[in-house]
Amino acid sequence: MDKILVFGHQNPDTDAITSAISYAYLLNQKGLEAEAVALGEFGDETAFALKSFDQEPLRVIETAASETTTIALVDHNESQQSVADLKDLEVYSVVDHHKIGDFTSPAPLSFLTKPYGCTQTILFELFQQEGIEIPKNIAGLMLSAIISDTLLFKSPTTTEQDKIVGEKLAAIAEVDIETYGLDLLKSGTNVDAKSATEIAEGDAKSFEMGGKPVRIGQINVVDVDDVLKRKEEVLSTMQDLVTDNDYSAFFLVVTNILTSDSEGLVVGSEDFIQHAEQAFAGKVTDNQIALPGVVSRKKQVVPPLEKTF
Amino acid sequence: MDKILVFGHQNPDTDAITSAISYAYLLNQKGLEAEAVALGEFGDETAFALKSFDQEPLRVIETAASETTTIALVDHNESQQSVADLKDLEVYSVVDHHKIGDFTSPAPLSFLTKPYGCTQTILFELFQQEGIEIPKNIAGLMLSAIISDTLLFKSPTTTEQDKIVGEKLAAIAEVDIETYGLDLLKSGTNVDAKSATEIAEGDAKSFEMGGKPVRIGQINVVDVDDVLKRKEEVLSTMQDLVTDNDYSAFFLVVTNILTSDSEGLVVGSEDFIQHAEQAFAGKVTDNQIALPGVVSRKKQVVPPLEKTF
Numbered sequence: 001m002d003k004i005l006v007f008g009h010q011n012p013d014t015d016a017i018t019s020a021i022s023y024a025y026l027l028n029q030k031g032l033e034a035e036a037v038a039l040g041e042f043g044d045e046t047a048f049a050l051k052s053f054d055q056e057p058l059r060v061i062e063t064a065a066s067e068t069t070t071i072a073l074v075d076h077n078e079s080q081q082s083v084a085d086l087k088d089l090e091v092y093s094v095v096d097h098h099k100i101g102d103f104t105s106p107a108p109l110s111f112l113t114k115p116y117g118c119t120q121t122i123l124f125e126l127f128q129q130e131g132i133e134i135p136k137n138i139a140g141l142m143l144s145a146i147i148s149d150t151l152l153f154k155s156p157t158t159t160e161q162d163k164i165v166g167e168k169l170a171a172i173a174e175v176d177i178e179t180y181g182l183d184l185l186k187s188g189t190n191v192d193a194k195s196a197t198e199i200a201e202g203d204a205k206s207f208e209m210g211g212k213p214v215r216i217g218q219i220n221v222v223d224v225d226d227v228l229k230r231k232e233e234v235l236s237t238m239q240d241l242v243t244d245n246d247y248s249a250f251f252l253v254v255t256n257i258l259t260s261d262s263e264g265l266v267v268g269s270e271d272f273i274q275h276a277e278q279a280f281a282g283k284v285t286d287n288q289i290a291l292p293g294v295v296s297r298k299k300q301v302v303p304p305l306e307k308t309f
Numbered sequence: 310m311d312k313i314l315v316f317g318h319q320n321p322d323t324d325a326i327t328s329a330i331s332y333a334y335l336l337n338q339k340g341l342e343a344e345a346v347a348l349g350e351f352g353d354e355t356a357f358a359l360k361s362f363d364q365e366p367l368r369v370i371e372t373a374a375s376e377t378t379t380i381a382l383v384d385h386n387e388s389q390q391s392v393a394d395l396k397d398l399e400v401y402s403v404v405d406h407h408k409i410g411d412f413t414s415p416a417p418l419s420f421l422t423k424p425y426g427c428t429q430t431i432l433f434e435l436f437q438q439e440g441i442e443i444p445k446n447i448a449g450l451m452l453s454a455i456i457s458d459t460l461l462f463k464s465p466t467t468t469e470q471d472k473i474v475g476e477k478l479a480a481i482a483e484v485d486i487e488t489y490g491l492d493l494l495k496s497g498t499n500v501d502a503k504s505a506t507e508i509a510e511g512d513a514k515s516f517e518m519g520g521k522p523v524r525i526g527q528i529n530v531v532d533v534d535d536v537l538k539r540k541e542e543v544l545s546t547m548q549d550l551v552t553d554n555d556y557s558a559f560f561l562v563v564t565n566i567l568t569s570d571s572e573g574l575v576v577g578s579e580d581f582i583q584h585a586e587q588a589f590a591g592k593v594t595d596n597q598i599a600l601p602g603v604v605s606r607k608k609q610v611v612p613p614l615e616k617t618f
Contacts, residue, residue, distance in 0.1 A: 097417055098417055099413075099414045099415060099416050099417050099418075100412055100413050100414045100418070100420060101413060102413070103409055104408075104409050104410060104411070105408045105409045106408060107408050107424070108406055108407055108408050108422060108423070108424035108425075109408075109409070109422065109424055110422065110423050110424065111409060111420065111421070111422045112420070112421050112422075113417060113418065113419065113420045113421075114417070114418075114419050115416070115417035115418055115419065116417075125438075129434075129438055
């Protein structure tokens, strides 16, 4: 078998990057040749995690077939989030915590998803099942992804198992979860250094609602005023993105990771704004709506919006 | 959560039936309400396995939404092999050893496939991971499925892990693998009691080749003459099935489980017959072609045929 290239989704977050690292390590320990790579550059939070645990950045690839026949996917399974030449490659395995999309295979393979808050929680179980010890630095990276995906266990996507595994990893990594976790989350919130486009688009995804694409972004901050003081600039950028891409609306969720509340900024059709007011039982005033207690796009933003369509 | 209905594929074989039983037992032990059911009547071999280990036959269902909201799939993942109202139900989990077909989910779930010879080999690992003891009768049923799917470890679909798990289950079930295994396989080979349609169609599946559906059946025997003595009757039935269903051909693999060789019977287009001769490097004479060493439709019949198209 060719070397297995292991990678997470495009526009990678901390789970996508570090799950590639920990899973490639697991495969190496099982005697397989595997290399963790990335499908794009990562953000400040991931950089902080890698630096904290002495990990070099991953090599970035766009296609894989020029260098191997065999790949492993972590933290994603849908083709549009994966490597560009996916259909020319054999998928050795998949480990993921998302819904199952358009994945198909010509032959049986190892495919494992679980409804946990983070891919690393599943990978921790695989390490245990294989009886492979997790080194201190890998444990730190795995913990970082769990903190990132669950917003320090405050997101409603968090499961009991994420908490249990997080505690165990913190013990191996010899860090205090609260202290390190807050430092990690804060490291990704330096809004002043970001352009308006980076603020709106940095973590944005498209969702089809009422037959039209709605763009929904999310940015974590320690003070929502870091974004609101640049509100006009950000709204103008969002409006440009709507016009250029024919979105029916752009909805940006600005999440305060300290209070676990969000503010929504919205531009787009009158129709979408009415749906947003219905979904979040509030009023859009000056393109802004309060989202108390909302931290998860996946669980608390997309489903209520979808329900109104 | 509603009671979880657990079932294998339509036209169930020993793995489909017994994996539902062992997985429902596992879920019960984890404190979940679960019931094993079947998507159809089973054959002689499965009946022999159930009787050998004091298991009552499963209730047969065609739809599930009238009695629950939640299901678990074993030994299949493709919608056309599953319950008729699959789209109205929430899939709690999937455990399977087949390629991944058209399965999608609206939310994350537990989904586990491995490239083993039998679903029960994966389920054995789940019992171990959960620390749940396998009772003697369940172990016997699990072993029966592994013997059935791997033709007593002779099929090329067999993996090292199937053998290891088979040995462990035989120890728990207190049976001799060879003796019980041969009795089990022979129990499914009573050709005299079968109609020509049952012989041809009993385990048949459709495959698209060259843009047309080809029907491929397989029957296990201890003496190929049990089928060949009724060759004209069986060929005539196969021809009727081709005509009625617009198949380009019907290919029936008659497998001697004692010698691990097969004979192929074929009716259909001249074109398909030429492809069959090319695929199996032999001559079709009187609608018959020798298939020495062939025991697995999945690995040794479908791929060589597909390659010629």
